[in-house]
Amino acid sequence: MRVLVTGGAGYIGSHACQRLLRDGHHVVAVDSLFRGHRAPMGLLGAEFGDRFAFVHADVGDRASITGAIDAHDLDTVMHFGAIAYVGESVDDPLWYYRNNVSAGIAMLEAIDASRDGRGVDRVIFSSSCATYGDPPEGMIPVPETCPQRPTSPYGFSKLHFEHILLDYANKRRSDGKPIALAMLRYFNVAGSDRGGVLGEDHTPETHLVPVAMQAAQGRRASMSIFGTDYPTEDGTCVRDYVHVEDLIEAHVRAADRIGPGVSEAYNVGIGAGYSVRQILDSVRRVSGTDFEVIEAGRRAGDAIALYNDPTKIKRELGWSPEITEIDELVSTAWDWFQANPDGYAKG
Numbered sequence: 001m002r003v004l005v006t007g008g009a010g011y012i013g014s015h016a017c018q019r020l021l022r023d024g025h026h027v028v029a030v031d032s033l034f035r036g037h038r039a040p041m042g043l044l045g046a047e048f049g050d051r052f053a054f055v056h057a058d059v060g061d062r063a064s065i066t067g068a069i070d071a072h073d074l075d076t077v078m079h080f081g082a083i084a085y086v087g088e089s090v091d092d093p094l095w096y097y098r099n100n101v102s103a104g105i106a107m108l109e110a111i112d113a114s115r116d117g118r119g120v121d122r123v124i125f126s127s128s129c130a131t132y133g134d135p136p137e138g139m140i141p142v143p144e145t146c147p148q149r150p151t152s153p154y155g156f157s158k159l160h161f162e163h164i165l166l167d168y169a170n171k172r173r174s175d176g177k178p179i180a181l182a183m184l185r186y187f188n189v190a191g192s193d194r195g196g197v198l199g200e201d202h203t204p205e206t207h208l209v210p211v212a213m214q215a216a217q218g219r220r221a222s223m224s225i226f227g228t229d230y231p232t233e234d235g236t237c238v239r240d241y242v243h244v245e246d247l248i249e250a251h252v253r254a255a256d257r258i259g260p261g262v263s264e265a266y267n268v269g270i271g272a273g274y275s276v277r278q279i280l281d282s283v284r285r286v287s288g289t290d291f292e293v294i295e296a297g298r299r300a301g302d303a304i305a306l307y308n309d310p311t312k313i314k315r316e317l318g319w320s321p322e323i324t325e326i327d328e329l330v331s332t333a334w335d336w337f338q339a340n341p342d343g344y345a346k347g
């Protein structure tokens, strides 16, 4: 494949670039570097030479996207580029829609403007379990048929773009230029590449595993648990944590197996939930340190328990996660944090 990876300088996108390059594919990463890092682009460039290129551009910059597709003869788009914080999206919804929806539309127009719109015939989109909002009773574990009722502008931005992609794919089919479309609804993604090269470095950091890592390393004085009175076994929220390399395996399988003219959505999660306290206990075990945890009140909009029903992705893509033990997942993240206590080199 010859793949355009948007958001390629971010956490998940950089892992996708690495896996695709290791498999022998040609990769062009596009990123505005608004939240991503130059450092992993340099590391991948040094290792994979002329099969990898980095383009510093916005997804909404039509000329850059069309130019990249034409110059590198690309046939596949993996679209990771997005802003992805629920709270931030509530504070500035129009920015979220502009970045995650309008820029995505411009990217599709840029695809159409390249090589008579016939070049790219495979699109894989990073959607989210946030499109489900609070699943109704009887829908946890969450199947793909769960009603999609987001509770935040972030979740809506992902759902809107799913709809836009479905309409785009229908139009491409009726124009005789069919695409294969996969919309992968991730649950919580965590961990680092087991080769120790790439990691997770968000600013601001809100994801539970890296926040706990920073607390374990003493880079935060303490960390908070939001809500300890939920009706779960230990009172804290339960989530499904999928290792980043397993997540990328789902992309590779979707790219291999979904044929032209077919549009499919798959949930990607291991199919089991871990509570916030279980994650923190795992970080304590793996790091061999303790840290202060503040028991704060519930956060508006947090679902009680969210984990995947992986039946469809197992059946249709033959995907199942290699890592299901939480200590194994957490130790991949810990290794990277130990080697890179300040995150990626900046600049």
Ligand SMILES: NC(=O)c1ccc[n+]([C@@H]2O[C@H](COP(=O)([O-])OP(=O)(O)OC[C@H]3O[C@@H](n4cnc5c(N)ncnc54)[C@H](O)[C@@H]3O)[C@@H](O)[C@H]2O)c1
Residues within 6 Å of the ligand: 006, 007, 008, 009, 010, 011, 012, 013, 030, 031, 032, 033, 034, 035, 036, 037, 057, 058, 059, 060, 079, 080, 081, 082, 083, 084, 099, 103, 126, 127, 128, 129, 185, 186, 187, 188, 189, 190, 202
């Ligand atoms: N991390 C998770 O647990 C999780 C869960 C569900 C879905 N997702 C989705 O996965 C994708 C990747 O998430 P991540 O955790 O790697 O985030 P990230 O912030 O590390 O990476 C996103 C990258 O996209 C870039 N970007 C954002 N908007 C852009 C634009 N308009 N043009 C060019 N580049 C742009 C950012 O600079 C960043 O490098 C996102 O679409 C996110 O919504 C992530």
